[in-house]
Amino acid sequence: MGGKTQSNKAGGNQEDPQTEGGxxxxxxxxxxxxxxxGDSGSSGLGDGLRxxxxxxxxxxxxxxxxxxxxxxxxxxxxxxxxxxxxQLELIQSDLFExxxxxxxxxxxxxxxxxxxxxxxxxxxxxxxxxxKLPPLANFIxxxxxxxxxxxxxxxxxxxxxERAVERLEVQAKPFILPYLNRLSSYFFARARLENxxxxxxxxxxxxxxx
Numbered sequence: 217m218g219g220k221t222q223s224n225k226a227g228g229n230q231e232d233p234q235t236e237g238g239x240x241x242x243x244x245x246x247x248x249x250x251x252x253x254g255d256s257g258s259s260g261l262g263d264g265l266r267x268x269x270x271x272x273x274x275x276x277x278x279x280x281x282x283x284x285x286x287x288x289x290x291x292x293x294x295x296x297x298x299x300x301x302x303q304l305e306l307i308q309s310d311l312f313e314x315x316x317x318x319x320x321x322x323x324x325x326x327x328x329x330x331x332x333x334x335x336x337x338x339x340x341x342x343x344x345x346x347x348k349l350p351p352l353a354n355f356i357x358x359x360x361x362x363x364x365x366x367x368x369x370x371x372x373x374x375x376x377x378e379r380a381v382e383r384l385e386v387q388a389k390p391f392i393l394p395y396l397n398r399l400s401s402y403f404f405a406r407a408r409l410e411n412x413x414x415x416x417x418x419x420x421x422x423x424x425x426x
Contacts, residue, residue, distance in 0.1 A: 254269065276381045277315045280377050280380075282373055282377070283377045284308050287304055287307060289369075290363065290367055290370055291308070293366060317388035324391075334395055335395050338395065341402060345406060353420075354420040358407075360419075361416045363410040364407040364408070374399050374403060
């Protein structure tokens, strides 16, 4: 993949992966890894209010977090094999930003330009991948090489995160939903490419057999 480099260090004048343009969000972490504030089943939102952890907003934030974690599995495998996978790393940072917008820690107005750029970047990556792949003539079964299987897992979790965000009534939703929709397409195309590069043939769905 063009997004991979053999260096495991973020050096020089590279942008901070947390935000575009190198701007770092303010950190408010204490020394301990726990606060106990959520022991009663509530958690804080960007407007300073607290809500039950069972609320749809936390379901959406949790799904974005789960997606980030399964991408981390795929990225770990890619890093061990070929070096740092910058595309997956950037996507993980995008998802942190999406969670911040969904939960109100970042202004919805800022999401418009930011996610328009991220969407364009995703589409450019997908176009580059598609140019290397044969046309898809059939539905294919998820799987193949280990990396492709991990990416298919990312794709399905991405769809769940998309559905969770779609159920919300938040101002940033119109900007984040297209990104998540395109992200699942990226994982699908990338999985196909990983199988091609590994020499693993895709398994076509044969349909129902009596």
